[in-house]
Each structure stands twice: as C-alpha cells, then as structure tokens.
Amino acid sequence: MATRTLRRRLHHGDLDGKKNEIIHGSMSDSLDEPLLGNYNYGGNHSERYDHSSEQDILDDKKKEQLHWTYIFSNLIQQWTQWLENIIAGSGSVLGRFLPFPSVIQNGRPIYLSPLQEERLRILRERLQVPFDSACLDHQNALKQLWRLAYPNRELPPLKSELWKEMGWQGTDPSTDFRGGGYISLENLIFFAKNYPESFQVLLHKQEGKRAEWEYPFAVAGINISFTLIQMLDLQSDTPTSTAGVRFLEILGRDEHAFDNLYCVAFRMMDAQWLAKRASYMEFNEVLKSTRTQIERELALEDITSVKDLPAYTMLNK
Known part of the structure; x- marks a missing residue:
C-alpha cells in the first residue's frame, strides 16, 4: 500500500507533501537544541534575559529562524536528489517498484514500471523480425498454423x-x-491456440450472410497485425496516441496484451464486414472502421485489460 501511495504521488508530481512529512520527522528526532537560543537565569529568583533590548531579542529570533530555514532547505534538496537517484537507479530495490517517466504525451510524462519497459522492449523486438522462408523455425511455425487450422488434414508442402x-x-x-x-x-497461431472456436468460425466463414467475394483469411490477419502496430505507435520511440498509451498500461498487466488485442480486432473486423455487407474491394474501409472502433x-x-473491452465478448461466442 505504501508503494502504491508513493507511486501515485510521483505520478501527479506531489513531492512537497511527502518531503515535508518525512524530513520533519527526521529533524525533530535529531534536534537537541532549543529553536530560539539559550537563556540565562539569575538574580533574586527573577528570570532575566541576557539581552535587555527587545529589539535584540527579535534579531536573535530572526537569526535562528534563518538558520533553521537554511538547514531545512538543504535537507529538502538532499531528499529530492536522493529520491531522483532511487528512481533512476534500476539496480536499486526500491527502483524496481517506483515508476519513472519513459513516454511523453502532450507534454506530460507517462510513467512506466520496469515490467512495462521490459515487456515493451520484448514486443518491439518481435516487430523487427521479418518472416524468413529459409529459417527452419519459421517453416515449422507455418506448419503449426496448418495443423491448428486443419487438424484432420494432411500437411501440404510449403x-x-x-x-x-x-x-x-x-501457393x-x-x-x-x-x-x-x-x-x-x-x-495467427496465438488466435488458433487460445480461441480455437472463434478462429474456426472466421477461417471457414461460418457466420452471417457472406459476400460472393470474401476477404482472404490469412492475408486479412497479416493486415490486422500491421494495423495494430500502427495504431499503437509501437514502432515509435515515444507512443503519443491515446490508444498507444492505454495499451502500455494494459501491457503491464498482461504480457500477451498485443496478441489478445489482435484476436479481438480480428473478430471485430469480421463483424464490421458483415454489418457493412462488404466485399473484397471494401476491405480497407472495413479495416479502417475496425481501427476506429478499437x-x-x-x-x-x-x-485495465483486453478482457475489459466490450468487443472481447465476441471471442466467447
């Protein structure tokens, strides 16, 4: 709970309140001097100050106040520097839990946790991998897709x-x-493995009144991947769109957020296709309206997650 509170205050820039709370406590525990100076007592059991002039007393008070104000200001500065070092230091234990600004949207910092940073890095690395027909792993992945799509059919040549x-x-x-x-x-493989019923429905065009010239399933899937990458600003150094920033929040809770969103988008695209009674030549228009809806x-x-999206319910049909 304390970490969550500190994160919230850092996110809203409310550092002063926290500084005052912590530093005031530290100072009061370490002080062993009176704030207004020393007094001498003497003479006929009556209390007398060493300074007979009231103006001198006021001057002493001002000096003491300035002295402690100076100390207090220095401590605040040291606390601020210490806090910045914690946030910047990825090796620090607290640094793993405190957020730090990684994205700027409309001039405002967006704070990403180390977990979000790591998952975004992995996702961006995936985006950089082209399909290589000579790569055995890529060939095997293509074969896996066929087996998932047609479990009872013989695997064809590549x-x-x-x-x-x-x-x-x-071919x-x-x-x-x-x-x-x-x-x-x-x-496509994630879709087939995690939502097999929806995958088969879309693959075989089992719902609704279909057009005579239907969209090609696999190629449509590639276009959906490309559309999501653009919509979420995943190839930009600093995502600036509202959808992109919201996706980063979701990514912190679900490492498969992109793949799950892909499945939702594919199901939504097919629903848009049927609603518009579209044909092949209108595929780009359908894809555009799908992006807008997402x-x-x-x-x-x-x-807070892909499963919270209203369109996610279509995957369970």
Whole structure:
C-alpha cells in the first residue's frame, strides 16, 4: 500500500507533501537544541534575559529562524536528489517498484514500471523480425498454423495450391508476410491456440450472410497485425496516441496484451464486414472502421485489460 501511495504521488508530481512529512520527522528526532537560543537565569529568583533590548531579542529570533530555514532547505534538496537517484537507479530495490517517466504525451510524462519497459522492449523486438522462408523455425511455425487450422488434414508442402484455402494469395505463403513480419504469423497461431472456436468460425466463414467475394483469411490477419502496430505507435520511440498509451498500461498487466488485442480486432473486423455487407474491394474501409472502433473502446474508462473491452465478448461466442 505504501508503494502504491508513493507511486501515485510521483505520478501527479506531489513531492512537497511527502518531503515535508518525512524530513520533519527526521529533524525533530535529531534536534537537541532549543529553536530560539539559550537563556540565562539569575538574580533574586527573577528570570532575566541576557539581552535587555527587545529589539535584540527579535534579531536573535530572526537569526535562528534563518538558520533553521537554511538547514531545512538543504535537507529538502538532499531528499529530492536522493529520491531522483532511487528512481533512476534500476539496480536499486526500491527502483524496481517506483515508476519513472519513459513516454511523453502532450507534454506530460507517462510513467512506466520496469515490467512495462521490459515487456515493451520484448514486443518491439518481435516487430523487427521479418518472416524468413529459409529459417527452419519459421517453416515449422507455418506448419503449426496448418495443423491448428486443419487438424484432420494432411500437411501440404510449403509451396502448394492448398495454402490458398487458408486465405494466402498464392501457393507460397512466405510471399504474403511483407508488411506484417513474423509477428503476424505468431498472432495467427496465438488466435488458433487460445480461441480455437472463434478462429474456426472466421477461417471457414461460418457466420452471417457472406459476400460472393470474401476477404482472404490469412492475408486479412497479416493486415490486422500491421494495423495494430500502427495504431499503437509501437514502432515509435515515444507512443503519443491515446490508444498507444492505454495499451502500455494494459501491457503491464498482461504480457500477451498485443496478441489478445489482435484476436479481438480480428473478430471485430469480421463483424464490421458483415454489418457493412462488404466485399473484397471494401476491405480497407472495413479495416479502417475496425481501427476506429478499437480506439474508442481503448479510450473507455475502467479498461485495465483486453478482457475489459466490450468487443472481447465476441471471442466467447
């Protein structure tokens, strides 16, 4: 609870209140001198000050006040520097729990925890990996997608007319990854493994009145990955969009936030497709309206995870 309170005060810039509380306590414990100077007593049991002039007494009081004001100011400065060092020091125990500004939005600092920073770093590393048809791991991932999509069918060669049935544009799926990279294949695999019913419904176009010229499933998935990357400013040094900043908050609670959001976006895109009675030539328009709807839902209050999004309920149908 104390860490949460300190984080909240740091986030709102309310450092003065905390400084006063802590430093005042430290000073009062260490002081063993009277704040207004020393007194001498003597003569016929009557109390007399060494300074007979009232003006001298006032001058002494002012000197004492200035003296302690100076000490107090120095302690505040030292406390501020100490606090900054804790926040900046990633090796410090407290530094692991205190937030630090990593993103600036509209001139205001956005505080990311070390956990958020690490997950964002990992996600950005995923974005940099292109699909490599010569890479054995990438070939195996493509085969895994086929097995998840068609568990009762024989695995075709990596170049085959059968891949078109999944929604690839040609006989070689590797030629369709140009914009999405390897992460778009990871997204499809995540969708198939974690939400298999929705995956199969979209793959086989099992809901609604479909157009004669349908969108190709796999290629649509790559386009959704690319759209989310742009919408969330994931390739920028400092995300500035509201959706991007809200996503960073969600990422701190769910390391699979991007993949889960991808599944929601795919389901939402298909719903938009049906609502608009769209055909292949209108796919970009549907994708644009899907992005707008996701941005609206991310901007809603009390959204702390992808599962809080209204559209997430579609994945359970």
